[in-house]
Amino acid sequence: MHKDQPETSLRQNRKHSVRRLLAAAAIATLSLSAHAAGTFDDARNAAVLGDAKGLARLIDGGIDPNSVDASGNTLLILAAREGQAATVEALLQRGVPIDQQNPSGDSALMLAVLGGYDDVVRALLKAGAKVNHDGWAPLHYAAFEGRESMLDALFAAGADVNARAPNRATPLMLAARNGHIGVVRRLLAVPETDLNALNDAGLSADAWALQNRNTDIAKLIEAERKRRGLPAPSMRITIE
Missing domain, CATH: 1.25.40.20 (Ankyrin repeat-containing domain)
Known part of the structure; x- marks a missing residue:
């Protein structure tokens, strides 16, 4: 009995060592996987x-x-x-x-x-x-920033030329306000573009252009309205 004890202890120690090695390997593998x-x-x-x-x-x-x-x-x-x-x-x-x-x-x-x-x-x-959804839409951003090169791609994808932003502005209004004459010309070339729409302040695209001293754009819109035979927009004034 006493003679066998060292051998038994040796086997037990080996088992513990193997277990420790396996556990260390598993931890290392998990660590590597997490890093990867x-x-x-x-x-x-x-x-x-x-x-x-x-x-x-x-x-x-x-x-x-x-x-x-x-x-x-x-x-x-x-x-x-x-x-x-x-x-x-x-x-x-x-x-x-x-x-x-x-x-x-x-x-x-x-x-x-x-x-x-x-x-x-x-x-x-x-x-x-x-390209179309409630609130601000891609075409609004293109008009606001003057991204003329993107207009045809957005139109080809079905963008609504008269989409209303949360402030009721159309793409034409935004381009007119910010002085992007190239975008304005491209929008005016679309027959469906509404020239008489009003934003939440009661301003049309040309009125908003004039308010921001973009007189050349205002004249373009007025000329297109005349060409189409449209009346001047009825400005809306809110009295509180």
Whole structure:
């Protein structure tokens, strides 16, 4: 009995050693897997910096591509906002929701239009991004910022030329207010453009243009109204 005790203890020690090695290996594997998977912050950085390969690796390693940051922006919104076409494409290939909006009501397409990123806008439209919805829409942003190069693509996708923003402004009003004469000309060339619509202050596009000293634009709108044989708009005055 006493003679066998050292051998028994040796076997027990070996078992404990094997268990410890296996446990250490498991922990190391988990640690490596977590490192490979990365974090949402890693994915966000890859998205905004245009690192498509890195972003794809993180998503394929387990990062949820539909996660949002503290401001409610998805990876697609972040990539589009920064004009990163490569990471936008990588996300679209993985089937992320294309029309999701952040708490401010901005979609990936809206922010790409706002930033003037034509290649991102084309990619999102090709993937079927929505151009018409309540509130601010992509065409409003294009008109407000003077993104003339984007108008035809938005119209081809079915953008409503008379869409109303929350302040009741149409795209023509926004372009006229901000002095974007090229956008105004393009909008006036669309027969459906409403020349007599009024915003929430009771101003038409040409009246708003005049208010902001864009007299050349006001004259263009007046000339188009005359060409169409339309009466001058009835200005609405609110008395409180």
